[in-house]
């Protein structure tokens with residue numbers, strides 16, 4: 001391996017470019033190969049990675065022996081075929097965007113291939129690496145609230161952005177909103193609870209967003225609001241409140257962990273570049289924001305003595321400008337870089353990716369069937 005780690009980006013749209021921007025902030029790291037079927041997206045990405053070789057077919061890209069690691073950031077439904085192209089014959093590390101796949105059968109077939117793979121596979125779950133969320137997790141681990149019994153996640157945010165070909169408007173491409181978006185939160189719940197889900201109940205609908213959009217005569221079928229309750233094997237429980245027509249919310253995520261000693265809350269604003277405009281449609285596929293950034297907060301409310309203790313968590317401006325995820329993409333890449341170098345361990349495994357999809361699919365099924373879904377059914 002050369003002194004510089006060479007990355008290939010597969011799918012260089014909005015998230016692919018966030019990966020390029022964050023890789024360029026690492027020492028001794030460079031994006032040297034790009035694959036995307038869309039010329040416009042490729043030319044936007046080439047501005048960030050001007051020396052990268054461009055491939056029109058993923059099969060040609062994997063023949064590039066100068067590449068040390070792959071980053072997959074293509075639409076959700078394409079992950080399975082790309083992973084099936086790489087996993088059987090290659091032996092270089094992979095960072096694959098969430099959700100791992102859109103169906104449980106695809107997740108399981110990828111998990112089987114990954115078991116035989118001779119290099120690390122890391123599923124990108126950026127929320128674990130947001131500075132405020134990472135602090136929340138550390139403080140829970142340190143026992144601040146005691147053994148957590150309840151985890152409540154609230155995400156109140158703007159509607160899904162427009163994507164290349166608007167692939168994100170249909171469940172068949174995304175796995176459903178509770179897979180596409182909320183696999184992050186189900187991953188956090190599992191990570192904080194140190195446990196797997198056994199049962200999921202959800203209620204949700206497509207009530208406000210995209211109702212007047214048509215694609216080949218079809219109306220988008222993704223839900224835009226939901227409540228989800230997750231029971232864990234140990235008896236711990238978690239909830240998610242999702243609203244995607246709430247652009248005006250100051251904080252986008254509010255993650256609360258409750259235990260016998262008290263309550264820890266983590267309040268995280270959404271991307272400032274979207275907060276700064278009144279019409280998110282005006283943003284398009286641009287990245288970078290140089291205006292005022294909002295800080296995150298962590299609030300600890302012990303049972304005794306009473307009185308919340310509030311800490312502000314700021315994110316480095318350069319990291320804020322390199323994406324929409326509070327610097328988390330950079331911190332995740334730092335750790336993935338160590339894995340590529342052979343000195344780190346994979347923190348988000350293929351099984352973690354699969355379990356998060358499983359909860360999301362159970363929640364989507366629960367909404368369709370108006371009943372609680374045992375995870376064992378899926």
Ligand SMILES: NC(=O)c1ccc[n+]([C@@H]2O[C@H](COP(=O)([O-])OP(=O)(O)OC[C@H]3O[C@@H](n4cnc5c(N)ncnc54)[C@H](O)[C@@H]3O)[C@@H](O)[C@H]2O)c1
Nearest residue numbers: 011012013014015016038041073074075076078097163164
């Ligand atoms: N972890 C996070 O916080 C986070 C945030 C945003 C997106 N994502 C994930 O990143 C992925 C990409 O999302 P996005 O927002 O960048 O979407 P996007 O539409 O902006 O970009 C996707 C890109 O993939 C390209 N593409 C389409 N089919 C392809 C194929 N078969 N092979 C390679 N490239 C292909 C498209 O032309 C486009 O340029 C999705 O899986 C999404 O869920 C993760």
